[in-house]
Ligand SMILES: Cc1ncc(COP(=O)(O)O)c(C=O)c1O
């Protein structure tokens with residue numbers, strides 16, 4: 001059996017994560033349960049930073065908190081010296097409440113509201129990544145009213161198609177994000193922001209998509225942007241001091257996935273940027289990146305209690321668990337694939353192939369199709385690997401299922417970092433008619 005992330009088999013023969021027995025975790029905290037190995041997250045964070053240090057390039061590695069935002073996670077990002085990418089007032093609020101240094105927070109989003117922008121400006125945020133002309137006007141008015149100066153990046157769409165699921169592509173021309181680099185929109189945006197006295201235009205941002213396994217796309221994007229940078233230096237005497245190349249580094253969800261290491265990805269990216277800027281006699285900008293999934297995705301697993309099963313003769317057997325699309329919507333949304341084992345007998349011989357269903361009232365609520373498993377018993381716990389990114393953060397209360405708890409494990413110890421929702425929590429915003 002291949003184990004994912006930092007899971008292993010312990011001396012009881014159970015699946016362990018960060019040296020903590022997953023069956024003990026399920027007993028102590030209940031199921032479904034998200035569990036993160038903190039050491040794994042730290043190692044990834046250090047790996048990203050090392051790639052920049054080795055190439056002697058000034059950088060910021062910003063954790064894209066949309067992957068998993070919770071106070072403890074933000075504090076961990078701070079401990080590792082990461083910066084932070086937020087995309088909403090809610091993510092910003094969480095970061096502020098976690099005590100994250102605001103000057104290292106970058107604010108993204110294709111439709112930031114006036115209230116969100118005001119909150120960001122008032123907080124003294126490090127940088128706002130401007131996405132569209134509407135936002136330029138909104139932010140300009142807010143800064144002038146508050147007499148505030150703000151660092152900005154312009155998000156550009158370089159017209160690059162990355163190889164990933166259509167729904168998580170973002171760098172192509174037909175995208176809701178950013179200013180198009182090729183049709184003159186980005187240049188018009190640059191002219192506009194350079195004229196705003198309250199803006200300090202740090203540079204440019206692009207993000208071509210998510211769960212990407214190769215550097216071809218980002219290298220092409222960097223080339224297109226750097227060529228524009230040269231043009232804009234000549235035409236407007238504008239030299240970018242920051243180039244943010246986004247996130248999107250892929251992880252290994254299943255045996256078929258073969259991502260390159262973050263270190264290799266970043267090293268190749270930096271070599272290309274250095275080469276191109278030297279070629280065009282441009283100053284090497286600070287390089288920022290925004291990994292989300294690759295910092296937390298394979299650090300996390302979800303534990304479920306198995307429940308009912310249904311045999312469809314000659315077709316398949318469904319095995320239901322006590323969660324589903326409410327705690328992991330990715331299979332339903334992107335046909336995302338996952339691997340799983342029975343955590344109490346991960347090494348036992350395979351007996352049958354079953355399809356793992358969730359408990360929501362939807363036929364599409366399937367977590368894994370055709371999973372080989374040993375003989376299944378009522379007390380079995382299913383562990384699904386690599387659920388650390390876009391699991392809890394995309395969790396919902398469909399069918400009024402309470403969202404699961406989140407536990408961090410490190411050095412053999414477990415800590416509850418997000419409580420399980422209760423039925424009381426589910427109705428706390430409801431107002432009775434009588
Ligand atoms: C602008 C931006 N930055 C960073 C990310 C993080 O992506 P990932 O979690 O794939 O690293 C995303 C999500 O795709 C994004 O849209």
Ligand SMILES: N[C@@H](CCCC[NH3+])C(=O)O
Nearest residue numbers: 066168210211330389390
């Ligand atoms: N939520 C997506 C990624 C989108 C990232 C945001 N641009 C996923 O689960 O893969």
